[in-house]
Amino acid sequence: MRTAIVLFTRDLRVHDNPALAAACSSAERVVPLFVLDPHLHALSPNRARFLHESLADLGKALRRLGGDLVIREGDPVAETIKIAREVEAEGIAVAQDVSNYARRRERRLAEECEHHRMSLRLFPGTTVVSPGEVSPGGGGGHYRVFSPYYRAWESAKWRDEAPAPTRIALPEQIMVGRLPELPAGESPHALVGGETEGKRRLRTWLRHIGPYDDLHDDLAADGTSRLSAYLRFGCLSPLTVANVARAEDGAGPAAFVRQLGWRDFYYQVTYAFPKMSTEAYRTAGDGDWRPDPDALQHWKDGLTGVPVVDAGMRQLQAEGYMHNRARLITAAFLTKHLGLDWRDGVKWFFRWLNDGDVANNSGNWQWVAGTGNDTKPYRRFNPIRQAERFDPDGVYVRRYVPELKAISGKAVHQPWRLPDTVRASLDYPAPLESHRDEAVWLRP
Template sequence: MPARIALLTRDLRIHDNPLLSGEGEVVPLFVLDPRLGGLSANRQRFLHQCLADLRATLRERGGDLVIRTGDPVAETVRLAREVGTTTVGVAGDVTDYAQRRERRLRDAGLDLRITPGVTVLPPGAVRPGGGGNSYRVFTPYWKAWERSRWRVPAATPHRIAMPDGIAPGPLPETPAGESPDALPGGETEARRRLRAWSREISRYDEEHDDLAADNTSRLSAYLRFGCLSPLELALMAKADDSPGAQAYLRQLAWRDFYYQVTAAFPKISTQAMRPTADTGWRYDEDALRHWQDGLTGVPIVDAGMRQLRAEGWMHNRARLITAAFLTKHLGIDWRPGLQWFFRWLNDGDVPNNSGNWQWTAGTGNDTRPYRRFNPIRQAQRFDPEGGYVRRYVPELKDIDGGAVHQPWRLPEPVRRGLDYPGPLESHRDEAVWLRD
């Protein structure tokens, strides 16, 4: 049986990785594309930590991680010739970049085999009635997703057999990143955190919106890079009948939902899914910069934006509040906000970051696109004692109780922006952002 190449992309793990299971020799390959290296220093650091961890794990099993730098298709073709094979496996993905890579690999004459692993269910596994390709509304998708038949997880290999004589290539130097308090990458760390989270999941339903308590899994970056199998998490949650586990299962379905949305609408990061709502935006660099820097004068917004910079992550509720403030209160186009999140978030991926930004801006899958959220009311509900705000906005640490949520020192660009879509009015608060 000839060797095969496992082109690893968003599946940097050995547990439930169909590319690494099975008989015969396999060459695990990761190609560092220089075109992607400058998108996010945080994600680049996280990725390099993942690669170092995966190489160590593969070497423990007799294999190795082959690392190349350059165009992924050209480097894969080059290695295939060196190995003497045409068989290449890659996990199915939905972005424009991934789809172009698949087409080019096939055009290069390779026997390309697409495997699952990036989502619980592959996009297109469940389809709406009437012949549509994807669901645009979550609830019917969730019902179909929950009752669908899931695949059996791939066996974890105890030994990795590789052909002799292949130079593995050096590990890339790990950059410093921009967020000093970001979590480290790698499957080893991911599984340690998963074991700890499995003991806390029963409380998720009650506490996941509590900003100060921060009782979320913090596993989203590990899912984004495939250090954890989403199927493994879903099976764990499905086997637990606690309300917390079932609530977490629903969030994994939201993750899959946006993957099937992106498969049908690959321009989700740049083009509005609802073009009629994508009008009337303001373009105010000063107001945008105050939002980016966490200096809007609205404490709950500033706390979220400062957490983003410090940790390369933001609490799910704060993501909603900050995104809604930019788009619905300052009236600024959702695309600069999305790109700012992409710069900092370790878990930033196209389907979920872009899908949730469009939902919040009213240009995406929300059935009521003109709803608005009052950040003061959100803060009072989900950070009633102000612990979250004081943690990230130390200027307000001496203000007692809920008074910490009142706007203070609103800079002129923000004040000017608030006069555009309307003041900080009270509105019924309803929210769905993919929760972590």
């Protein structure tokens, strides 16, 4: 093959990038291409900034190999076909993905490639084990419960990591294009994007992975990897991360690999049910939601009057990230205690999260709301008990809710139970009224 296009999507790296490796090994000239879709770019200023930083870093890596990152803006399919015709490309390579948006893009690319007599190849790379590669009984379909999926996932033969190319040759006289000005983002303490930073953080994480099994739910310790955004944008290969963690001994690395299995689990669910963000996976638990714009806004602003919930919501806005245990607590508070629709939570998290993607964000929201893959859909998370268990000294709460810094120990989790003289001195709201009978913990 003389010329090939590699359409980057959520695989913004040169290491273990099967689409890039295959194109470089089979074509004389390769066009590494990214098309900025203005619609997606506008959904989240935080992700737009992280994406921009990741693309800038990818461009530097490609230039070191003799190539460059070609940037276009507009409809990804139309712009890809336009470039392909300009350089007389014979084939297009792209990483397989699972969302509705990605599946439509793949179908449209396939139609256009057939029309213009070009080949289209889809490659793995967004997961450790590709969706559909393991299935219940080997007879197709997808796993609806995590435990049997994880057993199959662990025993599956993982693909070999793809080598990084040693050299990339661009077609002559192609206009590379420029990234637009760096978006401002909304979270002042958000992580920096890019493969370089992701690899640095992975090396650091491997030095601290040992106690992960004990600390991953500890809100104050924040003993998690913070690699989720780098996996979401493909700055890090999930296979590489799983391989290096698997090579470590102990309960901590094993527990971390299990979390990567959870990530793949939701990808194979979303591949089978791509409307995960808008439609209930399990309709029996859906529909009993009430409208309450004021309560929803208080939840968004971190002003529910329940400190651990407010701490999580404020961390979200400050960092474009929220600790996973806090995600469960805040999601359960919105759905199980306020009785508000999980879709509103999905949208708000999507706006702020650097690591927000359809499979994991929406899958976890549905799990908590009782409409997803939880085998106990009526499960409740008592936020006070959760806070006292995973933030026993109130360190996490006081870190993000400065109004409560003067309260020590477990008392910080229930400020409304303090003496009137102390409570009156706090610039902090009373708890929102619950709309579920089980929420007796909110009664003074």
